[in-house]
Amino acid sequence: xxxxxxxxxxxxxxxxxxxxxxxxxxxxxxxxxxxxxxxxxxxxxxxxxxxxxxxxxxxxxxxxxxxxxxxxxxxxxxxxxxxxxxxxxxxxxxxxxxxxxxxxxxxx
Amino acid sequence: xxxxxxxxxxxxxxxxxxxxxxxxxxxxxxxxxxxxxxxxxxxxxxxxxxxxxxxxxxxxxxxxxxxxxxxxxxxxxxxxxxxxxxxxxxxxxxxxxxxxxxxxxxxxxxxxxxxxxxxxxxxxxxxxxxxxxxxxxxxxxxxxxxxxxxxxxxxxxxxxxxxxxxxxxxxxxxxxxxxxxxxxxxxxxxxxxxxxxxxxxxxxxxxxxxxxxxxxxxxxxxxxxxxxxxxxxxxxxxxxxxxxxxxxxxxxxxxxxxxxxxxxxxxxxxxxxxxxxxxxxxxxxxxxxxxxxxxxxxxxxxxxxxxxxxxxxxxxxxxxxxxxxxxxxxxxxxxxxxxxxxxxxxxxxxxxxxxxxxxxxxxxxxxxxxxxxxxxxxxxxxxxxxxxxxxxxxxxxxxxxxxxxxxxxxxxxxxxxxxxxxxxxxxxxxxxxxxxxxxxxxxxxxxxxxxxxxxxxxxxxxxxxxxxxxxxxxxxxxxxxxxxxxxxxxxxxxxxxxxxxxxxxxxxxxxxxxxxxxxxxxxxxxxxxxxxxxxxxxxxxxxxxxxxxxxxxxxxxxxxxxxxxxx
Numbered sequence: 001x002x003x004x005x006x007x008x009x010x011x012x013x014x015x016x017x018x019x020x021x022x023x024x025x026x027x028x029x030x031x032x033x034x035x036x037x038x039x040x041x042x043x044x045x046x047x048x049x050x051x052x053x054x055x056x057x058x059x060x061x062x063x064x065x066x067x068x069x070x071x072x073x074x075x076x077x078x079x080x081x082x083x084x085x086x087x088x089x090x091x092x093x094x095x096x097x098x099x100x101x102x103x104x105x106x107x108x
Numbered sequence: 109x110x111x112x113x114x115x116x117x118x119x120x121x122x123x124x125x126x127x128x129x130x131x132x133x134x135x136x137x138x139x140x141x142x143x144x145x146x147x148x149x150x151x152x153x154x155x156x157x158x159x160x161x162x163x164x165x166x167x168x169x170x171x172x173x174x175x176x177x178x179x180x181x182x183x184x185x186x187x188x189x190x191x192x193x194x195x196x197x198x199x200x201x202x203x204x205x206x207x208x209x210x211x212x213x214x215x216x217x218x219x220x221x222x223x224x225x226x227x228x229x230x231x232x233x234x235x236x237x238x239x240x241x242x243x244x245x246x247x248x249x250x251x252x253x254x255x256x257x258x259x260x261x262x263x264x265x266x267x268x269x270x271x272x273x274x275x276x277x278x279x280x281x282x283x284x285x286x287x288x289x290x291x292x293x294x295x296x297x298x299x300x301x302x303x304x305x306x307x308x309x310x311x312x313x314x315x316x317x318x319x320x321x322x323x324x325x326x327x328x329x330x331x332x333x334x335x336x337x338x339x340x341x342x343x344x345x346x347x348x349x350x351x352x353x354x355x356x357x358x359x360x361x362x363x364x365x366x367x368x369x370x371x372x373x374x375x376x377x378x379x380x381x382x383x384x385x386x387x388x389x390x391x392x393x394x395x396x397x398x399x400x401x402x403x404x405x406x407x408x409x410x411x412x413x414x415x416x417x418x419x420x421x422x423x424x425x426x427x428x429x430x431x432x433x434x435x436x437x438x439x440x441x442x443x444x445x446x447x448x449x450x451x452x453x454x455x456x457x458x459x460x461x462x463x464x465x466x467x468x469x470x471x472x473x474x475x476x477x478x479x480x481x482x483x484x485x486x487x488x489x490x491x492x493x494x495x496x497x498x499x500x501x502x503x504x505x506x507x508x509x510x511x512x513x514x515x516x517x518x519x520x521x522x523x524x525x526x527x528x529x530x531x532x533x534x535x536x537x538x539x540x541x542x543x544x545x546x547x548x549x550x551x552x553x554x555x556x557x558x559x560x561x562x563x564x565x566x567x568x569x570x571x572x573x574x575x576x577x578x579x580x581x582x583x584x585x586x587x588x589x590x591x592x593x594x595x596x597x598x599x600x601x602x603x604x605x606x607x608x609x610x611x612x613x614x615x616x617x618x619x620x621x622x623x624x625x626x627x628x629x630x631x632x633x634x635x636x637x638x639x640x641x642x643x644x645x646x647x648x649x650x651x652x653x654x655x656x657x658x659x660x661x662x663x664x665x666x667x668x669x670x671x672x673x674x675x
Contacts, residue, residue, distance in 0.1 A: 058178055065172050065261040070339040090672045 154306040160297030161256060163326030165270060165287055167335040168549070172261055174270050174288065174380075179233040179257035182242065184219065186226050188249035193220045196247055203241050204231045233257040264379045265342045266333065268393035269372045269547065271495065272380035285391050287329060287547060288380075289495030294551060297326035330550040332368035337361055340664050342373040345639075348657040349375050353645030354622075358395050358526055359661065364534040364627055364636040366562035367543030369492070396490075396497040399523040400640065403607025403650070404443075404460045405625045406519025408581060409532055410468055411457060413480035416573040419471040422454045422580055426467045429456070433466050436511040440466055443606065457580045458588050460604065462518040469517035477513055478505045483568040484532035485542055486524055491563070492545040500524060519607060520615070529625060530638045536577045537601070537627040537636050540569035582630045590624070590655035595663045597673025601633075602626025602658065604650035609643070619643050622650035624658040634669055637661065 066072065136144060165174035182204065189196070197216040205212035212231075219228040232255065234242075239252055258273040258281075260266070271286030283292035300323025305316030341359040349357045358374040374394045378386035392398070414420045430449035433440045442462050448455060456464030469477065481487070487502025500523040503512065515521035524532075527545060535542050542565035551558045569577075581601035585594055590604050605623040608615035622644050627636040637658060644653040665671075 055178070062175070062177050062259070065175050065259070068171055069261040069263070070335060071263055071265065074339075088667060 152305055153303050156302045158300035158302055158323040159256065160299050160323045161325040162258065162273070162281070163295040163297065163328045163553075165295075165329045165331060167331060167333045167338070169335055170330065171335055173266055173331065173333065173335075175259050175261060176256045177259040178236060179255050180236070180239045181232050181253040181255050182230040182234055182239075183251050183253060184228050184230055185249045185251060186220065186222070186228065189220065190248045193217055196220060196250070199245050199247065200230065200242065200250070203238055204234065258381070260380045262335070262339070264377045265373070266338055267377040267380045268374045268395070269333065269338075269369075269494070270380055272383045272391075274383070283495075285496050286393060286494055287331070290493050291327075291329055291548065291551075295326040295329070298324040300324070325554070327551050327553040329548045330552060331547050332363075332370060332549050333372075333547065334370045336668055337371035337665065338373065340668070341371045341661055342375075342377075344657065344661045344664070345373050345375050348639075348653075348660070349641065351646070352622075352641055352653040352657070354641040354653070355643045356394070357639070357641040359637065359639050360395050360526060360530050361635050361637045361661075361665070362530055362534060362545060364537035364543070364633045366564070367531070367534070367545040368549065368562065369545055369547045370635060372547075392496045393494060395526045396492060396494050397525070399498075399500040399525050400621050401521070401523055401607040401610065402519040402529055402623065403605035403621065404462075404519055405529065405533075405603050405605030405623050405638075405650075406522065407457060407460065407465050407517070408536065408577060408603050408625075409480070409484055410465060410472065410477070410517045411453065411580065412536055412569055412573060412577045413476065414468045414472045415453075415576050416480075416569050417472060417476055419473075419476070420453050420468055422452065422576050424453050425450045426453070426456060426461075426464045428467050428470075429461060429464050431463075433463050433514070435466070435514045436509065438511050438514075440514060454580050454583055457603065458584045460518075460584075460588065465517040466514045469513050474508050474513050475505065477516065478502070478508060480568075481516075481522075483542070484535065485528060486522075486532070490525075490527050490531050490545050492527060493547050497527075498525070499528065519605060526623075526638050526640055529623075530636060533625050533627070533638075534636050535568055536574050536581070537633040538574075539571050540567045540574050541565060542568050578630050581626065585626065589649070589651035590659075593656035593659045595659055595666065595673075598628060598662075598666060598671070599630040599674060600626055600628040600659075600662065601630040602628075602655070604655050606648060606650040618648070620648040622648065622652075622654040624650055624654040626658060626662075628662055628666070629671060629674075634671065635665060637665075 162176055164172050164176070167173050182200075184196075194217065197213040197220070200216055201209040201213035204216075216230060219230065222228060230250075242250065242252075260270065267286075269286050271284050271288035271290075273281055273283050273288055276282040281296065283289045283295060288295065301319075301321040303319040305318075341361060345357050345359050348354070356375060359371070360369065360373075361371040362369050372393070372395055376390060378390045383391070411420075415422070426448075427450065429447060429451050431447050432442075440462055443460060446459075447463065448459055448461060451459065451461065451464060453464075453468070455461070456468070472480075481502055487499060489497045489499045503522075512521055531543065531545055544563035544565065546560060546562065549560055551560070578601045581603055582599055584604075585591065585600045585602045588604065590602075594600060603625055605621075605625070607621045607623070608617070609619040609621060610616075611619065621640055621642050623638065623640040625636070625638045627633040639654045639658045639661070641654050641657070647653055666673075
């Protein structure tokens with residue numbers, strides 16, 4: 001009679017344990033799913049940011065290429081009134097560009 | 109008895125059904141395995157192509173000559189289309205094809221009316237600005253997909269050199285002509301593939317398997333092209349053609365010691381970004397794919413051969429130069445019908461004396477002449493890394509008649525490409541070596557950089573010969589017909605040429621190809637340049653058209669290279 005009572009007392013405990021375990025696992029899954037979802041979202045945001053920067057970089061490169069084109073440089077120079085130099089002075093080795101000074105007299 | 113019959117019948121029926129099922133399974137698993145596996149693969153996996161970026165083409169200062177630009181594909185998702193087809197076509201056509209909206213509208217209507225498709229492309233490579241304009245129309249079912257477009261920042265300046273990117277028969281991008289064509293495999297790279305497991309509705313399974321084959325971007329080409337020289341020759345050529353009323357023209361500038369091409373321009377040219385609107389005949393590069401009779405510029409090659417063989421010396425006197433020569437019923441005259449009896453070989457080059465050159469040809473002989481033409485690389489392509497190079501055939505030795513030898517001595521009756529001519533004269537400038545012209549000096553990829561070294565061929569002329577020939581060419585510039593245009597203070601070795609154009613079996617008296625080939629400074633050449641003008645109308649003579657243009661460009665190059673005059 002006592003043994004039967006003991007068994008009866010054990011069963012609800014086991015059920016409680018299982019329920020607690022299920023609840024714990026459900027909670028754990030919830031937390032995990034939440035973490036996964038938010039990390040995924042963060043990752044997506046970072047990827048989008050990287051894509052945006054890459055695109056911006058490409059657009060800037062395209063602009064540099066266009067701005068640096070000699071056609072454009074020549075036309076801009078023309079607009080600014082720059083003209084081609086036609087007279088050049090060639091400095092030959094016989095004519096020294098600068099002479100070495102041996103002494104400096106200041107104020108005399 | 110009755111029950112036994114039924115049991116046996118069922119047994120046989122099960123055996124037959126089992127046999128049929130086994131056969132069917134055998135068929136599916138053995139014969140149809142590949143098809144069914146592919147079907148299953150399609151049902152389980154979703155694939156995305158990751159396009160590879162086409163490699164850039166850079167000038168020697170690493171500025172891009174060919175690059176990539178962001179562009180968009182406009183498409184229509186037919187089930188989502190709400191507006192009337194005509195309305196959509198009328199709104200889109202002027203934005204997609206401003207030059208020809210009617211044709212574009214027709215094409216859009218035709219595509220939107222397709223009932224067998226759910227997705228149709230409308231136009232490739234539209235700009236960001238056009239995309240914004242289309243978005244503002246707020247048309248349902250019209251979408252965009254990002255793609256890359258080839259761009260050429262320097263415009264048409266290097267069109268013949270670079271070529272362009274079009275599509276092959278499968279709609280895949282492919283380079284044609286010039287560097288884009290020659291280096292297409294290196295430039296295009298390999299597209300990558302992203303494969304993800306998908307669910308029954310076709311959406312990717314987040315925790316499913318992902319397979320990725322990385323894309324490999326195309327390799328970048330670093331060329332020997334000097335952007336300033338390229339721009340300079342292109343502009344000067346355009347002006348020169350206008351000034352002298354020529355039909356077309358070309359200029360090539362090369363480093364004679366290595367064969368590195370510094371600039372290459374031809375006019376008329378085309379815009380490689382919009383190549384479709386130009387005549388197809390403009391696509392090939394005339395400097396490597398069109399042949400011409402060089403005329404008197406060719407005399408320097410024949411004279412070099414004769415000097416090298418010891419057949420003549422610069423001071424050898426021509427004893428048959430007092431009048432026209434008659435060879436096989438043909439009378440050979442000088443260009444101005446002036447004759448210089450007893451002139452030296454230096455004077456023969458200076459006066460561009462056809463009769464004097466026939467004398468040289470006689471001394472050299474047919475066999476040696478053909479041998480030297482082969483040594484100068486005639487009859488074979490130069491090996492330049494440009495797709496459209498061709499070479500006219502060199503007549504075999506046994507087919508050479510006396511008159512062929514005579515006319516070849518002054519550059520008629522023999523054809524070559526402008527680059528072949530430049531390469532041959534470069535041998536005089538560099539001490540006698542035949543070089544292989546090249547445009548790309550480095551191929552750059554993620555794995556590393558591979559350098560393309562200059563190919564210096566065998567020595568075809570003795571060093572002494574090249575020095576003698578250089579002096580003769582310097583004398584021709586200083587005292588010849590074009591001396592008035594020469595920049596003062598520089599030693600320039602060069603030769604003018606005026607070749608008549610063969611038309612229907614005879615030479616047209618009016619039509620000429622004027623040219624000038626030369627190198628400078630003569631003692632330490634930094635560049636060799638060939639200028640050709642087809643049918644100049646202001647004057648047919650090279651000395652009055654191509655030579656002044658050559659000197660005009662050379663003067664600018666002297667300043668750019670900081671080459672000082674000698675006096």
